[in-house]
Amino acid sequence: MTRLYDTYQEGHIQKPIFCERKSNRERQIAIVQEEIKTLTQEINEAKKTASLDDINQRIDKFKSSWYKVTSSKERNERLQSLVSKIEYNRVGNIIDLKLFYH
Secondary structure, eight states: OHHHHHHHHTTSSOHHHHHHHHHHHHHHHHHHHHHHHHHHHHHHHHHHSOOHHHHHHHHHHHHHHHTTOOSHHHHHHHHHHHEEEEEEEEETTEEEEEEEEO
């Protein structure tokens, strides 16, 4: 943008051309800023995701305590401590499950 302003101030380009180029640059900047925003959100979400080792440790801990539980309520609480959400998509007889861990 600075070069564009300098070129205009030095009289090398006319005002209509300057305005058109400025508008194009501003649109390009807005697109890049939106991409940065999207990528930043994706990075933040990825940071929140537990690593595979963490998940495996939680599963091992879960398995060792699962057999000690006697009531359905306690089993449900144990499951909820491991899994934050379950999503499924059913198409005919095919079910696609996604597990989201804490």
